[in-house]
Amino acid sequence: MSDDDPIGAAVKLLARLPGVGEKSARRMAYSLLASGPQFAKALGDAVASLPERVRKCSVCGTYTGRETCNICSDPQRTDDILCVVARPWELDALERAGSFRGRYHVLHTLLDPLSGLGPEQFPLDPLLARVESAHTSEVIVATPPTVEGEATALFLAEALRPLGVKLSRIASGVPHGGDLEFVDPITLGRALEGRRGL
């Protein structure tokens, strides 16, 4: 950080956060100056210490401040169903939906051979071991409906089939409140394909 321009130095770093441009970074810096040293200290410490305070849950792999996360240590949830997600924030999104009472497994990656993550590099063993040891009856594959997400789902289906568990994939279709006119053709095709009896 330059002594001459501490605001400019802070703005440069703030602008590297996702969704923050130079202008909003500058607004943030001025707001930090306006709110005073106490808030700046608290926020700065929380940010600086975040990576060392957060670890991966020893069971499911999501981010947590403890050895095992809240969900894995919750005795109320069933071990029967395991939901496989790619990223911790996707787990958060599913939890906000509020209806799932099973457990999760976070891959932290997707199959992406073009970026050097092929089947050999894929962290498959921890998932296989977990499905086998936990007497899971169903695995829901909740990777995103993108090219990499679908490829990962197919790959996982093949790897898990020998274990004899029920396999399912989250539904893909027109989002709630979505206007059919503005939904892309692939999504519409999926919505038709995945139609359910009324």
Next chain:
Amino acid sequence: MSDDDPIGAAVKLLARLPGVGEKSARRMAYSLLASGPQFAKALGDAVASLPERVRKCSVCGTYTGRETCNICSDPQRTDDILCVVARPWELDALERAGSFRGRYHVLHTLLDPLSGLGPEQFPLDPLLARVESAHTSEVIVATPPTVEGEATALFLAEALRPLGVKLSRIASGVPHGGDLEFVDPITLGRALEGRRGL
């Protein structure tokens, strides 16, 4: 910060920044975890130390890391014209316009009797002293064209008139690229009033 939920604690603080909601705060926290401890440390330190590293320029009052800011210590700029602004970021915005080569004076406030800032509390003396000592020939009042900004401009005009300097106010009108149809009536009225010969 809670040991149980360092991400939640960081999200809460990040969401207090201007323009940041809970969702983008969460995205920021996850991106900090993804970019690793080095960036988090640099950003956290920059944020925590910002208020103690920034002071008000001893001449114009804008935020700076030094005793006097870059503009006040620039020998290339003229002392002839003084531009009065309410906030440091308004000074920045005017500097980005790039055409002004005079000096600035930052009030850090506007006249706002309803919020307890009446003429008695207004920091007028430093401005008067500066105009008198610097042999300023023109004062441009660049407070914003809002109720408080206009009230401040009128108040400053009255206070400065006895000093015999030329007084001017930044123009108010239709913004560059603005569509007349979508500009509010007060602005249109000002644009007509402030019309210039072609």
